[in-house]
Amino acid sequence: MKNQTKTRSKPTKIKKGKNPFLIPTFRFLFVTISVMLILLLYVSQSSVTVFFEQWTSISLQWILNILHIKTRLTGNILLLLDGTQIKFQIVPDCTGIFPLIILISLLVGYPSSFVKKFYGILLAFFYTFLFNYLRLVLLFVIARKSVHWFEIAHIFIWQVSFVFLIVSYFFWWMQWKRKIKQK
Amino acid sequence: MEKKNKTEITPFPIAFDFISFFKPFFLGFSIAFLILLPFTSLLSTGKVVIIRWIISLLFRNNPPYIHQIPFYRSISISGPTFFGLCFAHSKTKPMSSFFSKKNLIPFSLAVVLLWILELFGNLLEIIVTKMKISSFLPNFTLAFFLSVGSISFPLLLWFLLFFRLPRATGT
Numbered sequence: 001m002k003n004q005t006k007t008r009s010k011p012t013k014i015k016k017g018k019n020p021f022l023i024p025t026f027r028f029l030f031v032t033i034s035v036m037l038i039l040l041l042y043v044s045q046s047s048v049t050v051f052f053e054q055w056t057s058i059s060l061q062w063i064l065n066i067l068h069i070k071t072r073l074t075g076n077i078l079l080l081l082d083g084t085q086i087k088f089q090i091v092p093d094c095t096g097i098f099p100l101i102i103l104i105s106l107l108v109g110y111p112s113s114f115v116k117k118f119y120g121i122l123l124a125f126f127y128t129f130l131f132n133y134l135r136l137v138l139l140f141v142i143a144r145k146s147v148h149w150f151e152i153a154h155i156f157i158w159q160v161s162f163v164f165l166i167v168s169y170f171f172w173w174m175q176w177k178r179k180i181k182q183k
Numbered sequence: 184m185e186k187k188n189k190t191e192i193t194p195f196p197i198a199f200d201f202i203s204f205f206k207p208f209f210l211g212f213s214i215a216f217l218i219l220l221p222f223t224s225l226l227s228t229g230k231v232v233i234i235r236w237i238i239s240l241l242f243r244n245n246p247p248y249i250h251q252i253p254f255y256r257s258i259s260i261s262g263p264t265f266f267g268l269c270f271a272h273s274k275t276k277p278m279s280s281f282f283s284k285k286n287l288i289p290f291s292l293a294v295v296l297l298w299i300l301e302l303f304g305n306l307l308e309i310i311v312t313k314m315k316i317s318s319f320l321p322n323f324t325l326a327f328f329l330s331v332g333s334i335s336f337p338l339l340l341w342f343l344l345f346f347r348l349p350r351a352t353g354t
Contacts, residue, residue, distance in 0.1 A: 029339055036331060044323035092322070098330045105335070155258065163212070163264050163334055168205055170338075175201040 024111060032109030039101045043092075050076075052095040060090070060136050069140055083144030096132030099162050100124060106170050112177055120173045131165055204271050211270025215263035223258055234306055247313040261297045265337035272341070286344075293340050300336055304328025 042048060053076040061073045070081040076090040092098070103124040107117050135158050143150040219226075239246050269290060307328060311321045 025342060029343060032335075032339060036335065037327070040323060040326050040331065044319055044326055046318045046322070049318075049322060092326065093330050098326060099334070102331055102335045102338075106338070159258070159260055160212075160216070163260055164209070166334055167208060167264075167268070167338070168201075171204055172201050 028109045028111065030109075032105045035108045036101060036105040039104065043097055043101065049092050052092065052097055053090050056095045056132075056136075057090045060133065063133060063137060064140060067137065069137075069144065071140075080140070080144060084147050084150075086143055086147055086150070088140075088143070094132075094136065096128050096135075099132075099166055100128040102166050103128065103169060106166075107173065110174070116177050120177075124169060124173075127169060128165070131161075135161065206271075207273075208267045208271035210267075212263045212267030214270075215266035216260075219259070219262060226259065230302055230305065233302060234309065237306060238309060241310065242313065247309055259298070259301060259333070261301060261333045261337045262294060264334060265293060265297060265341055268337065268341040269344070289344055293337075293344055297336055297340065300328060300332060304332060 043052070057073055057076045057078060061071050061078060064071050064078075072079045072081060078088045078090065080086055080088075104121055107120045107124065110117075112120075139150060139153060139158070142153050235246075304324065304327075307324045308321060311324055
């Protein structure tokens with residue numbers, strides 16, 4: 001903790017009458033929200049939404065087949081063929097695209113060099129999708145055993161885990177960026 | 184050289200140590216989440232009452248049907264996220280200076296704002312679905328206010344508050 005206060009950089013002072021866009025925090029917020037809106041406008045188009053849903057459904061069924069979990073795919077609905085035999089509808093929230101959009105927006109908005117942002121986004125892409133597939137596979141494993149535990153895992157654990165995913169990745173990237181700078 | 188220094192300026196007056204920041208965040212989030220959990224049902228009922236009232240004003244003749252949300256589906260994660268971030272931030276300085284009277288007002292306002300944004304998202308979702316505009320607008324509204332907003336709004340609001348706090352306390 002002591003080291004942290006020692007390495008603390010001076011807060012940026014705001015002069016009266018200065019253009020708010022020149023204040024780093026406002027610029028960060030403006031860029032982040034703008035990027036987020038642009039990406040969401042693109043992703044919210046039905047053709048893009050359908051593509052992501054289909055892609056997630058097909059790839060998930062492929063992974064489940066490898067793990068010997070039998071399912072039948074109809075459109076974006078996956079039906080468990082054994083255990084509780086429940087149906088899963090893959091919706092945009094299941095595709096992992098929203099955490100990725102948040103991370104891309106934060107990394108683009110945060111003041112840093114293009115290369116660091118590029119590596120950050122590239123790693124975020126793999127990190128988010130890997131995490132999402134792990135989440136989906138585990139949900140299927142739980143759902144095979146119990147619908148009740150599936151509801152708890154789906155709503156409580158995984159919703160919360162996305163918060164930890166984003167916060168942990170973003171702060172890890174900030175630390176990594178600083179370490180690279182110090183080297 | 185001057186240009187290089189300019190790009191390296193960080194708006195956040197803290198050198199983040201990932202582990203020492205994430206641990207209190209996790210603790211703060213868990214505390215807030217566990218405190219809110221017993222009140223989730225009450226909060227969702229309150230939210231539905233407000234939404235029904237606004238909807239009845241907007242669609243006097245033919246209001247859409249709104250069902251009561253099961254308690255586990257109405258868990259709000261934006262509040263605990265915001266509290267977790269503020270809690271972790273408070274660990275970087277004496278807690279009393281962070282949660283001082285001056286800072287408690289913007290903190291409380293931010294919590295209320297987060298709740299209003301969530302309510303607004305639910306309301307917009309119902310309106311655009313009722314009006315059957317297209318699939319694009321409900322998709323976008325839902326994604327912005329609920330899916331993305333529930334995580335990004337507290338984070339961005341914390342950044343805004345975080346920046347203001349040193350000024351308020353005179354550091």
